[in-house]
Amino acid sequence: MMLSDLCKRVHGKLLGADVSIQAISTDTRTIKKGDVFLALRGESFDGHEFVKSAQDKGAAAVVVDNELALPLPQLVVKDTLTALGQAGALNRESSNSTVIAITGSSGKTSVKGMLQSILSGAGETLATEGNFNNHIGVPITLLRINEQHRYSVIEAGTGGKGEIAYLVDLIQPQVALVNNVSLAHGLGFGSEQAIAEEKSEIYKNADIGVVNLMDKHTNIFMERLVDKKIFAYSKVDESASHKDSAKKLNISQSALILASNLFCNTKGGYRFVLSYGEQSVPVELSVPGLHSVDNALAAAACAVATGLNLECVAKGLSGFSGVRGRMQTVASAAVAQLIDDTYNANPASMRAAIDFLASQATPVLVVGDMGELGEAEIQEHRKLGEYAKNKGIQQMFAVGPLSLHAVNAFGEGGKWFETQDAMKAFLARAKIEAASVLVKGSRYTHMENIIKYLQQLKGAEKC
Incomplete structure (x- = not known):
């Protein structure tokens, strides 16, 4: 892709020589010689202030929103964020990768x-x-696609109406999936239905839609999938409800990817039989939790949609060791088992984590606040405390103003802290050596600090 190609796409003005765009950087701390520097503006930063630094580090050209006195080629555009998105889209359009x-x-x-x-x-x-799943991260990811990539898996997130529609116009996927819908962004939407409608935009440009039959919003997804090829997935229960769901949605039984004969081992990991049409293979997951079976089904259905067979799927699933901060058992001398689930949190993922923790010996839940829940934030934190208590969690330790409501609902065995330092001081004295401790909270709460503390804390130091 040439700088002139992007110029035409965004109706910009090219000053100086045309250059080949090998890579685009928005951060002078990581820019490499030969990169094109794109200056973004934000509420608290202005990339244009770092253009000279980009030049000094060997930038081949710059993309800016006003003409600057520079010896470098520069593309002047109305909005550099829009230019970043279109650069990603151009690179994706030139690729043969299955997206x-x-x-x-x-x-x-x-x-x-x-x-x-x-x-x-x-x-x-x-x-x-x-x-990297937002209006900045998605274009940057799309710009990384090259001719060696047979497949590209692009994650899209949203914090407000219209974001998925914008992102999917850039991504232009052959296969698209909404894996589930819950009240994760109430602040931006207000209701689960509104979230489902926003998420369903992922299907609009796709050739193939993958649908979770276990989600209660499938009817909304199906409205986006008229005249498209559909694959669907589900766990198989005794009532065979997946058959009724598929029939109601007019999805062929031959398009179903199913998990049956589920068995949970002592570490909380599951093995099951994965089926598609006449094929069936055993799968054993190394990541714990029943929700991991749902995630595995979603991944399997997407893989099948690209044409892969179940043997390839089973091998890939069995080899998956997890994502850092997502239900990862980490070493700690302070407790019997320490589970790091601090990557992020919302009510649904909290419940999934509690379900797993409840199956472990001496379960102790350590949580921070859940964010972006809007008017439901107090109610959802109360529900969290009630859910943990009803599931048999023995103790609940929480930090943050919203989590106070969770502790109050949890009742006996719950303890709230105003700061993480106060929580750490308590944990140093707590009798939890024999406990299975799971730590979780929304990204902004930085509950990974508690994980690091418990990893550093030695059993002998506790008093």
Whole structure:
């Protein structure tokens, strides 16, 4: 892609020589010689202040929103964020990679990791790194697609109406998935139905839609999938409810990817039989929790939609060891078992974590606040405390103003802290050496600090 190609796309003004765009950087701390520097503006930063630094570090050209006195070629555009998006779209359009787009309220990062593990067995696979799933991260990911990538797995997130529609126009996926919908962004939407409608936009440009039959919003998804090829997935229960759901939605039984004969081992990991049509294979997951079966089904269905067989799927799923901060058992001398689930949190993912923890010996839940819940934030934290108590969690320790409501609802065995330092001081004295401790909270709460503390804390130091 040439700088002039982007100029035409965004109706900009090219000053100086045309250059080939090998890579675009928005951060002078990581820019490499030959990159094109794109200056973004935000509420608290202005990339234009770092253009001279980009020049000094060997930038080949710059993309800016006003003409600057520089010897470098520069593309002047109305809005640099729009230019970044269109640069990503241009690179994606020039690629032959099979692109899969994933969104959902919880678990999408794990689904992405599982799918990457599966697809990597069949060819070079690119996947979104970390939480690069917004209007900046998605274009940056799309710009990383090259001719070696047989598959590209792109995660899309949203914090407000219209974001998924914008992102999917850039991604242009062949296969798309909404893995589930729950009240994860109440602040931006107000209701689960509104969230489902927003998430369903992921299907609009896709050739193939993958649908979770276990989600109560499938009717909304199906409205976006008229005249498209559909694959669906479900766990199989005794009532065979998946058959009724598929029939009601007019989805062929031959398009179903199913998990049956589920068995949970002592570490909380599941094995099951994965079926599609006449094929069936055993699968054993190394990541714990029943929700991991749902994530595995979602990844499997996406892989099948790209044409892979179940043997490839099973191998990839069995080889998936998890995502950092997502239900990862980490070493600690202070407790019997320490589970790091601090990547993020919403009501659905909290319940999934509690379900797993309840199956472990001496379960202790350590939580921070859940964010972006809007008017439901107090009610959802109360529900969290009640759910943990009803599931048999023995003790609940919480930090943050909203989590006070969770502790109050939990009752006996619950303890609240105003700060993490206060929580750490308590944990140093707490009698939890024999406990299974799970730590979780929304990203902004930085509950990974508690994980690090418990890893550093030695049993002998406790008094």
